[in-house]
């Protein structure tokens with residue numbers, strides 16, 4: 001399944017090692033080895049994207065399913081995903097394609113853009129890069145988004161926001177809307193449960209909100225990130241960027257490695273919404 005697509009955003013190092021700076025993990029990768037995301041491999045001293053032109057899922061979804069509630073409401077969007085992720089959230093709601101080995105199909109950017117155009121009469125407005133983390137599919141997303149933009153289609157990213165600044169700024173001119181997961185508002189949650197860094201995700205939200213339409217999703221997990229003080233801080237910070245940023249508070253169900261925490265009580269979500277509404281104009285509940 002190895003595609004030979006040279007990767008973007010890496011440097012060659014001595015002893016045929018490479019340094020990838022596509023995301024804040026900044027992996028140093030020995031020859032023959034993979035990055036944390038499993039989607040990039042050092043082949044003889046050069047970094048390659050392994051998921052270029054490989055899709056695991058494709059569907060025409062309502063835009064509200066991304067979720068985007070305040071961007072081209074009532075429309076549909078051709079949604080595609082591949083495999084790989086640069087975070088390791090133990091509660092992952094999409095683990096089969098993020099962390100397992102899903103069945104893959106070969107496609108080109110032209111195939112996807114042509115399919116998207118074919119579906120315009122059915123309400124399609126463009127392409128959403130979703131299901132798994134699109135930043136670790138960067139080269140294919142970039143090529144497809146550039147082509148889609150030329151054809152007058154919209155591009156949507158559904159992302160964990162854990163992406164390097166240079167890569168983000170290079171892609172943003174082609175992106176119309178993003179839903180960014182802010183998985184919690186504590187550094188310890190990101191470090192211990194996701195293997196990521198909150199500060200980098202916050203920076204992505206702050207940069208992206210200046211360039212395209214942004215909505216934010218937080219999966220509320222009992223005992224891990226459901227404290228009202230934490231919700232309050234998250235909403236307060238978002239309001240400093242813009243009170244108009246929609247916040248989706250989503251209900252958690254047991255998944256992947258977390259089976260011992262029951263689904264989020266609806267009452268918790270109602271209270272969280274009430275708290276967030278003190279600072280933000282648009283707060284929605286998901287999966288209730």
Ligand code: SF4
Nearest residue numbers: 020023026027035037
């Ligand atoms: S994109 Fe993958 S290889 Fe590159 S720094 Fe991030 S986890 Fe490492």
